[in-house]
Amino acid sequence: MRNRYSLFSLVRNGLSHNEKWGRAWHSPEPKREYDVVIVGAGGHGLATAYYLAKVHGIRNIAVVEKGWLGGGNTARNTTIVRSNYLWDESAQLYEKAMQLWEGLSQDLNYNVMFSQRGVMNLAHTLQEVRDTQRRINANLYNGVDGEWLSREQIRQQVPLINLDSRYPVLGASFQRRGGVARHDAVAWGFARAADQLGVDIIQNCPVTHIRKKDGAIEGVETGKGFIRAKKVAVVAAGHSSVIADMAGIRLPLESHPLQALVSEPVKPAINTVIMSNAVHAYISQSDKGDLVIGAGIDQYTGYGQRGSFQSIEHTLQAIVEMFPSLSRVRMNRQWGGIVDICPDACPIISKTAIKGLYFNCGWGTGGFKATPGSGWVFAHTIANDEPHPLNAPFSIDRFYSGHLIDEHGAAAVAH
Amino acid sequence: MLVIRCPWCGERAESEFNYGGEAGIARPAHPEQLSDEQWGDYLFMRKNPLGLHREQWVHTHGCRRWFVAQRDTRNYTFTSTEPLAAANKEQA
Numbered sequence: 357m358r359n360r361y362s363l364f365s366l367v368r369n370g371l372s373h374n375e376k377w378g379r380a381w382h383s384p385e386p387k388r389e390y391d392v393v394i395v396g397a398g399g400h401g402l403a404t405a406y407y408l409a410k411v412h413g414i415r416n417i418a419v420v421e422k423g424w425l426g427g428g429n430t431a432r433n434t435t436i437v438r439s440n441y442l443w444d445e446s447a448q449l450y451e452k453a454m455q456l457w458e459g460l461s462q463d464l465n466y467n468v469m470f471s472q473r474g475v476m477n478l479a480h481t482l483q484e485v486r487d488t489q490r491r492i493n494a495n496l497y498n499g500v501d502g503e504w505l506s507r508e509q510i511r512q513q514v515p516l517i518n519l520d521s522r523y524p525v526l527g528a529s530f531q532r533r534g535g536v537a538r539h540d541a542v543a544w545g546f547a548r549a550a551d552q553l554g555v556d557i558i559q560n561c562p563v564t565h566i567r568k569k570d571g572a573i574e575g576v577e578t579g580k581g582f583i584r585a586k587k588v589a590v591v592a593a594g595h596s597s598v599i600a601d602m603a604g605i606r607l608p609l610e611s612h613p614l615q616a617l618v619s620e621p622v623k624p625a626i627n628t629v630i631m632s633n634a635v636h637a638y639i640s641q642s643d644k645g646d647l648v649i650g651a652g653i654d655q656y657t658g659y660g661q662r663g664s665f666q667s668i669e670h671t672l673q674a675i676v677e678m679f680p681s682l683s684r685v686r687m688n689r690q691w692g693g694i695v696d697i698c699p700d701a702c703p704i705i706s707k708t709a710i711k712g713l714y715f716n717c718g719w720g721t722g723g724f725k726a727t728p729g730s731g732w733v734f735a736h737t738i739a740n741d742e743p744h745p746l747n748a749p750f751s752i753d754r755f756y757s758g759h760l761i762d763e764h765g766a767a768a769v770a771h
Numbered sequence: 772m773l774v775i776r777c778p779w780c781g782e783r784a785e786s787e788f789n790y791g792g793e794a795g796i797a798r799p800a801h802p803e804q805l806s807d808e809q810w811g812d813y814l815f816m817r818k819n820p821l822g823l824h825r826e827q828w829v830h831t832h833g834c835r836r837w838f839v840a841q842r843d844t845r846n847y848t849f850t851s852t853e854p855l856a857a858a859n860k861e862q863a
Contacts, residue, residue: 597819608815610792611844655790656773658844659821664772666786699815756811 359552361465380544381551386558386583390418392738393576393585395563395599397421399430399539400716400723401591402546402557403731404738406464409553411732412739417555418585420578422562426543429593432661432693433724434616434638434650436629438475438534439500442491445749445761446702447498452746453729454500454533460728466545468537469643473628475534476505476513478678480523480634488529495531505530516625521677523634536629536640536648542727566603566713573712589714589738594659594694596717605708607717608699608755612653613663613692614721617671619685621645630678637674646688649675653695653721662692695721700760705734705747714738715752773847777830778838778854791827793817794839794858821845827855 359365359378369377392408394401397419408414419425437457439450461467479488488504495502505528507519519525547557558580565577566588575584590599594611622645631638637651651671654663668690676683698704698718703726705716716734719726733747743751754760773785799805799813818824824844829837839858841851 595821597817598821601820606812606816607819608817610817610819656842656847657790657819657824657826658847660845660847664785666772755815756807758807758811 380548381557383559384556386418386420386556386561386578386580389575389584390556391416391585392587392589393417393583394419394589394591395576396428396591396593397425397543397547397557397559398428398591398593399426399542399546399727400593400719400730400734401589402426402543402550403728404589404591404716404734405555405557405731406546406550406553407732407735408739409550409555412735414739415554417550418583419550419555419557420561420563420576420583421557421559422579424559425547425557426540429693429695429723430543430727431540432614432616432691433539434640434648435536435539435642435724436475436534436631436638436640437470437537437725438531438629439725440475440477440491440495440502440529440531440534441763442494443761443763444498446763447495447500449729449733449746449750450726451498451500452732453726456728456732457537458533460542460545464545464549466541466548468541468545470535470537471643472533472535473640474513474530474532475629475631476510477529478510478525478630478632478634479527479529480525480632482526484634485526488527492529500531501533502529502531504528513628514626514630516679516681517630518678518680523677534629536642539724546731563599563602566599568603568710568713571709571711573710585712587712587714587738589716589734591716591734593717593719593723594696596696596715600715603708603710603713605710607704607715607752609696609718610657611659611694611696612656613658613660614650614653614695615663615667615671615690615692616648616650617668617687617690618642618649619647619682620688622647622685632674632678635674635677637671637678639675639679647682647685653697654692659694660692661694695719695723697721699755700762701764702761703730703750704752705730705737705743705750706752707737707741707743708752773849775828775840775849776852777833777836778852779834779836780830783830783833787830787832789829789831791829791837794825794827823850825858828852
């Protein structure tokens with residue numbers, strides 16, 4: 357591999373004052389034709405390209421991106437990774453992703469700073485205790501780790517937390533293999549690894565139309581001209597409905613703003629990820645020291661990459677409820693991403709009625725954790741024109757058959 | 772926070788309102804005659820447009836009445852709000 361990062365390359369480049377590090381990826385002009393064109397160079401799109409090239413040997417791939425790579429939701433989430441979903445279909449999909457996360461930095465030769473510091477889901481009511489314990493048991497049956505923490509065990513892990521607030525904490529589930537990863541590095545790592553396998557990553561290249569003929573895909577019209585493609589795979593997150601509209605198909609998605617915040621950096625205070633569905637917020641602390649905070653979506657649909665102040669206020673009320681000692685920490689930055697919400701809060705990873713057109717969307721507020729797994733199963737779906745058993749239940753057909761995967765709330769968190 | 776003009780109460784803060792999704796989706800008169808595709812389309816498929824969107828809101832902490840708004844989903848600007856009855860008559 358060209359430019360392989362290692363201790364040796366670190367020393368060698370250090371001796372030349374770090375001026376000879378090569379570019380991590382090229383910025384080629386598009387060719388006229390590709391085997392596969394992927395729309396959207398976020399984490400999921402780049403992971404799809406990488407696994408197509410690496411696992412399925414398809415190298416003639418372009419990833420077209422209207423902005424810059426990793427500039428959408430990949431860099432707008434709260435970086436949480438976990439796989440403790442209730443239902444078999446989702447637990448197995450997210451667990452596949454978790455297994456890929458565990459070897460991802462080595463596989464990509466890029467440090468994605470995956471840190472398995474654990475993910476804690478608090479239970480505040482008797483019903484939540486029962487639901488959480490049921491989910492832990494379901495997780496164990498699916499080979500996903502999980503354990504129940506008593507109040508005393510929570511206190512030992514997170515001394516800052518206020519367990520006797522208005523909605524007292526009665527216990528929590530804990531997935532020790534869960535944690536966080538550096539989201540930019542995930543996009544960059546997949547981009548670099550895909551680029552080295554010959555994938556063309558074309559930025560500043562919006563797709564303006566999907567061209568099809570006799571029910572099969574022909575290619576995409578873009579800001580840089582027409583690109584012919586045997587297969588087109590759309591991974592456009594919040595803008596999936598817009599691309600679907602170009603192809604004349606309907607999706608069950610609604611795009612909402614989802615906001616998140618980081619505080620000023622503070623000394624290490626929170627060594628795990630803490631999520632609460634009842635008071636509705638989640639928090640972790642980055643390696644830099646800032647508290648990374650998120651909660652629920654804004655109620656209205658929109659593409660503005662910003663939301664309303666009342667959502668931020670709700671989020672911070674919940675955080676202060678759990679951690680009164682943080683009440684005077686100042687927030688540094690706040691932003692919004694546009695998330696594509698599915699009626700059953702589960703993704704669509706699917707073929708469509710148009711031959712050669714594939715969609716991977718509907719991840720809503722929980723897509724980051726699935727990035728490698730999503731790319732892995734989607735690459736399989738594209739290469740074989742058939743879904744992998746892991747993503748077969750996530751077909752668009754489920755909205756016509758009625759076989760929804762009802763993860764709303766079932767995962768014990770707002771995704 | 773959005774400022775929303777309720778057709779009865781005038782301009783109020785967004786926190787008084789709840790969003791009700793895409794407007795103008797009529798329940799089929801004879802659901803038993805629909806194919807699975809038509810039923811799934813009615814239940815789940817949404818326009819979710821980039822641009823002007825006709826949508827329902829309810830003034831929960833005010834007059835508690837429903838109305839139809841037209842809003843640009845790019846910049847969240849409301850271009851009109853009107854009572855539900857008037858909006859439905861228009862559509863019919």
